[in-house]
Amino acid sequence: MAAEKRAYFPVGWLPYALVAPQLAITLVFFMWPASQAIWQSLLIQDAFGLNVEFVGLLNFRELFADPYYINSFKVTAIFSVTMTVAALGVALVLAACCDYLIRGVQVYQTLLIWPYAVAPVVAAVLWSFIFNPTLGILTYALHTWFGVTWNHMLNGNQALTLIIIAAGWKQISYNFLFFLAGMQAIPKSLIEAAAIDGAGPFRRFMTVVLPLISPTTFFLLVVNIVYAFFDTFGVIDATTQGGPGQATQVLVYKVFKDGFMGGDLGGSAAQSVVLMVIVMGLTVVQFRYIERKVKY
Amino acid sequence: MSEVSIRNVFKSFGAVKVIQGISMDVANGEFVVLVGPSGCGKSTLLRMVAGLESITSGEIAIGGRVVNNVEPKDRDIAMVFQNYALYPHKSVYENMAYGLRIRGLPKAEIETLVQRAAATLELTELLKRSPRELSGGQRQRVAMGRAIVRQPAVFLFDEPLSNLDAKLRVQMRAELQALHRRLETTTLYVTHDQVEAMTLAERMLVMNQGRTEQIGAPLEVYTRPATTFVAGFIGSPPMNLIPGRIDAGGGALVTAGGETVRLPLAVPALGGREVLLGVRPEHLETCDPAAALLTPDINFVELLGSDSLVYGYLGADKRGVRLAARLHATSTRAHDGALPLRFEPENLHVFDPATGRRIEV
Amino acid sequence: MIENRPGLKFFCHAMVLLAVLTVAFPVWIAFVASTHTAARMIEVPLPLWPGTELLENYRTVLVEGVAGASTAPVARMMFNSLVMALSVALGKIIISLLSAFAIVYFRFPLRMLFFWMIFITLMLPVEVRIFPTYKVMSDLHMINTYAGLTLPLIASATATFLFRQFFLTIPDEMMEAARMDGASALRFFWDVVVPLSRTNMAALFVILFIYGWNQYLWPLLITTDESMYTAVIGIKRMIPGGDASVDWNLVMAAAMLAMLPPALVVIVMQKWFVKGLVEQEK
Numbered sequence: 001m002a003a004e005k006r007a008y009f010p011v012g013w014l015p016y017a018l019v020a021p022q023l024a025i026t027l028v029f030f031m032w033p034a035s036q037a038i039w040q041s042l043l044i045q046d047a048f049g050l051n052v053e054f055v056g057l058l059n060f061r062e063l064f065a066d067p068y069y070i071n072s073f074k075v076t077a078i079f080s081v082t083m084t085v086a087a088l089g090v091a092l093v094l095a096a097c098c099d100y101l102i103r104g105v106q107v108y109q110t111l112l113i114w115p116y117a118v119a120p121v122v123a124a125v126l127w128s129f130i131f132n133p134t135l136g137i138l139t140y141a142l143h144t145w146f147g148v149t150w151n152h153m154l155n156g157n158q159a160l161t162l163i164i165i166a167a168g169w170k171q172i173s174y175n176f177l178f179f180l181a182g183m184q185a186i187p188k189s190l191i192e193a194a195a196i197d198g199a200g201p202f203r204r205f206m207t208v209v210l211p212l213i214s215p216t217t218f219f220l221l222v223v224n225i226v227y228a229f230f231d232t233f234g235v236i237d238a239t240t241q242g243g244p245g246q247a248t249q250v251l252v253y254k255v256f257k258d259g260f261m262g263g264d265l266g267g268s269a270a271q272s273v274v275l276m277v278i279v280m281g282l283t284v285v286q287f288r289y290i291e292r293k294v295k296y
Numbered sequence: 297m298s299e300v301s302i303r304n305v306f307k308s309f310g311a312v313k314v315i316q317g318i319s320m321d322v323a324n325g326e327f328v329v330l331v332g333p334s335g336c337g338k339s340t341l342l343r344m345v346a347g348l349e350s351i352t353s354g355e356i357a358i359g360g361r362v363v364n365n366v367e368p369k370d371r372d373i374a375m376v377f378q379n380y381a382l383y384p385h386k387s388v389y390e391n392m393a394y395g396l397r398i399r400g401l402p403k404a405e406i407e408t409l410v411q412r413a414a415a416t417l418e419l420t421e422l423l424k425r426s427p428r429e430l431s432g433g434q435r436q437r438v439a440m441g442r443a444i445v446r447q448p449a450v451f452l453f454d455e456p457l458s459n460l461d462a463k464l465r466v467q468m469r470a471e472l473q474a475l476h477r478r479l480e481t482t483t484l485y486v487t488h489d490q491v492e493a494m495t496l497a498e499r500m501l502v503m504n505q506g507r508t509e510q511i512g513a514p515l516e517v518y519t520r521p522a523t524t525f526v527a528g529f530i531g532s533p534p535m536n537l538i539p540g541r542i543d544a545g546g547g548a549l550v551t552a553g554g555e556t557v558r559l560p561l562a563v564p565a566l567g568g569r570e571v572l573l574g575v576r577p578e579h580l581e582t583c584d585p586a587a588a589l590l591t592p593d594i595n596f597v598e599l600l601g602s603d604s605l606v607y608g609y610l611g612a613d614k615r616g617v618r619l620a621a622r623l624h625a626t627s628t629r630a631h632d633g634a635l636p637l638r639f640e641p642e643n644l645h646v647f648d649p650a651t652g653r654r655i656e657v
Numbered sequence: 658m659i660e661n662r663p664g665l666k667f668f669c670h671a672m673v674l675l676a677v678l679t680v681a682f683p684v685w686i687a688f689v690a691s692t693h694t695a696a697r698m699i700e701v702p703l704p705l706w707p708g709t710e711l712l713e714n715y716r717t718v719l720v721e722g723v724a725g726a727s728t729a730p731v732a733r734m735m736f737n738s739l740v741m742a743l744s745v746a747l748g749k750i751i752i753s754l755l756s757a758f759a760i761v762y763f764r765f766p767l768r769m770l771f772f773w774m775i776f777i778t779l780m781l782p783v784e785v786r787i788f789p790t791y792k793v794m795s796d797l798h799m800i801n802t803y804a805g806l807t808l809p810l811i812a813s814a815t816a817t818f819l820f821r822q823f824f825l826t827i828p829d830e831m832m833e834a835a836r837m838d839g840a841s842a843l844r845f846f847w848d849v850v851v852p853l854s855r856t857n858m859a860a861l862f863v864i865l866f867i868y869g870w871n872q873y874l875w876p877l878l879i880t881t882d883e884s885m886y887t888a889v890i891g892i893k894r895m896i897p898g899g900d901a902s903v904d905w906n907l908v909m910a911a912a913m914l915a916m917l918p919p920a921l922v923v924i925v926m927q928k929w930f931v932k933g934l935v936e937q938e939k
Binding site: 005006007008009011015016018019020025026028029030031032033034036037040062064080090095097098101102104108109110111112113114115116117118119120121122123125126127129134135136137150152163169172173174177178181201230234237238252255256259265268269272273275276280281283287290 | 664665666668669671672673676677681682683684686687690698699701702703705730740741752753755756758759760761762763766768771772774775777778779780781782783784786787788789790792793808809811812813817829832833836842845866867870871873874877889893894905907908912915916919920922923924927930931934935
């Protein structure tokens with residue numbers, strides 16, 4: 001971040017005016033609410049806000065003693081990791097196939113990237129329609145052909161599977177684009193050198209392509225986990241709403257539910273603070289990676 | 297009137313002193329070249345004249361007006377940058393017209409001025425093109441066009457030819473000279489290329505580490521370098537500098553290794569003094585051993601066609617002082633090993649080894 | 658390619674085609690559903706091929722909305738989405754351009770503080786500050802307004818960094834030449850920086866338009882009046898808890914409509930979109 005211009009315009013009021021809109025929004029809608037969340041996480045108040053008491057870290061202690069909250073952590077972890085691995089894996093194979101083909105890549109790319117444009121909620125509505133316990137096409141197919149009864153309203157594992165599919169489906173296109181761009185940025189001469197050394201297509205992929213796109217893979221790993229953590233609120237809200245039981249109660253959904261429906265402001269604020277710490281961690285990881293990349 | 301005067305100017309970036317007290321008066325219509333190795337502060341000095349860098353102390357005046365706190369646009373100057381800095385999204389015409397337009401000139405007048413400048417630089421055909429579609433030489437010309445269209449009091453050039461290939465550079469050099477003859481505008485020109493400096497300058501300012509080494513006309517700088525730095529910087533290969541002590545009679549120099557260089561004229565006033573004796577490679581010529589002033593041991597010859605560069609050492613076994621000589625191609629063939637050389641008295645230079653300054657003989 | 662392996666090529670084509678079909682499958686099913694009558698949509702198994710009600714269904718949702726669900730006509734919701742997507746995209750681009758310009762081209766006191774304040778917004782997504790932000794919005798009387806819907810979303814560290822990164826690649830001499838030409842900072846911004854940033858703006862626009870169109874949690878909090886619902890919220894609201902009374906043909910028609918604009922933007926502006934996305938890695 002050290003890059004600087006050699007010369008500058010003379011400073012007057014102008015630079016302040018230029019950053020003012022961004023700063024005003026940042027202060028009013030980001031800094032102030034975030035500091036409020038931190039402050040509230042140290043308080044206990046009743047639902048009407050009549051009785052407020054400073055309790056220090058009590059909310060946090062209660063939070064981590066709460067088996068539901070611990071469960072929510074577990075659900076989030078399983079969900080994020082499975083979704084990320086699945087979405088990355090599928091995208092990697094597709095990108096490798098497209099990279100190997102020369103003709104048709106542009107067409108395939110167009111046919112594969114549009115799901116990025118679909119809102120997570122809409123994706124969730126589509127998939128929950130397909131897996132609708134009474135009407136769904138796939139529910140019907142699973143029952144008729146495999147004898148499997150699908151009901152994500154009752155079966156926790158099926159509910160988790162559904163949200164992984166619904167959230168992962170649209171992420172494939174994003175990952176695919178990055179992988180393909182990464183692979184196509186590898187100089188042709190390198191691949192040809194490996195071929196002359198006697199490496200076949202599969203071998204080349206494993207020993208040349210995969211190591212060379214590892215920065216992209218790492219970047220996508222972080223982005224996908226952030227997506228799984230924060231952008232899947234709509235997916236859950238439109239499909240399982242955290243249920244059945246606590247089976248799909250991921251962290252962001254629990255904050256919302258506990259605050260809006262449970263009325264536990266202090267507890268919900270404490271959950272917000274925990275989430276903030278997680279985002280900060282992920283952001284730091286991401287930026288350290290960028291710094292490292294810039295250096296080499 | 298558009299003389300530029302630089303009076304005892306200093307510039308520091310934090311603790312780093314980039315310019316350490318430079319003074320120079322540039323006369324109206326004069327072409328002055330600032331030359332020196334990279335990092336010597338010549339570009340910074342030029343940018344201070346332009347108003348792109350602040351002046352830490354001292355004074356710069358243009359046309360008799362002190363401009364230390366005057367915005368670049370109000371200094372009545374124009375600048376040509378090394379990378380041309382053409383606006384990539386504007387046509388050649390727009391690039392040249394932009395400054396005039398900002399000044400609020402009427403459209404018709406802008407048209408006239410741009411057309412006239414374009415005709416001067418043979419750019420008329422290119423006015424509608426975008427910079428992307430131009431060759432390096434053409435871009436350079438557009439950058440000059442942008443400068444002359446405003447008819448400024450002073451032109452500033454910052455290494456304008458260094459992005460061009462060698463052949464184009466020679467051609468542009470000639471065009472720059474022709475342009476200056478026609479416009480007679482005061483010009484400050486920065487380069488690290490001594491050939492450019494020698495061919496373009498009416499006077500040059502040789503800089504090193506933020507200080508003035510010498511100010512003078514090119515030939516004067518070449519024939520009477522004021523310091524060992526100038527002696528080494530101007531001329532290629534650089535001047536041979538031989539350290540040693542003048543003998544008591546003032547007729548020869550004796551090096552630390554015990555080798556002797558006879559002097560073409562006696563300098564009794566310097567008898568017994570430690571000096572640096574300088575002689576340019578192109579001023580050395582072969583001669584009979586009896587007439588030799590110095591006899592280096594030659595171990596390497598570069599044949600350039602028209603002439604040859606021979607390298608060797610004063611003293612045997614590749615110890616002692618390294619020497620170079622530029623000789624007629626035919627005169628070297630016979631010589632390998634000891635080569636007797638002489639030079640004319642007017643080509644003898646003597647410098648003080650402590651200060652590096654020239655000693656008149 | 659280097660060697661000719663028809664088998665491998667065939668395999669690759671097959672894999673990619675399979676993926677194309679799988680990816681398209683849910684949308685196909687939605688499309689099919691949107692062309693049948695409500696009555697057909699409660700018979701198991703559901704149809705796999707389009708029916709005859711396409712025009713009627715789309716007309717119904719666009720103009721009348723879905724009966725029974727408390728939502729406005731989809732046309733209204735799409736208008737709201739459009740306002741939101743455009744305001745968010747343009748707003749982010751404008752304020753990020755301005756602040757990146759200030760940070761790169763001026764050296765003023767507090768510059769680094771401002772830089773870090775903008776940076777920190779990266780770490781504060783809506784999800785971690787839901788209630789206090791909602792409180793601010795209601796104190797400012799911004800619930801159920803377009804301003805409330807868009808204003809808090811237009812702060813953008815990502816866009817600011819992207820522009821900053823780009824500005825740093827513009828040669829310094831460009832600004833110096835402009836100063837010689839007599840251009841003020843604002844004039845330089847308008848005449849040189851903005852035109853040079855066009856490609857970056859286009860790329861960002863695609864990404865941000867989609868971002869704005871697809872927002873869910875924020876409009877969910879800010880809109881309680883059905884006339885302010887965005888398309889994405891509306892579709893969710895069309896599916897009440899129990900699934901007995903859902904008119905799936907109409908819901909799917911609405912879903913198709915909600916997907917259309919962002920998908921079109923991606924496909925039509927594919928070049929910018931790909932550039933804009935891949936740039937984020939840098």
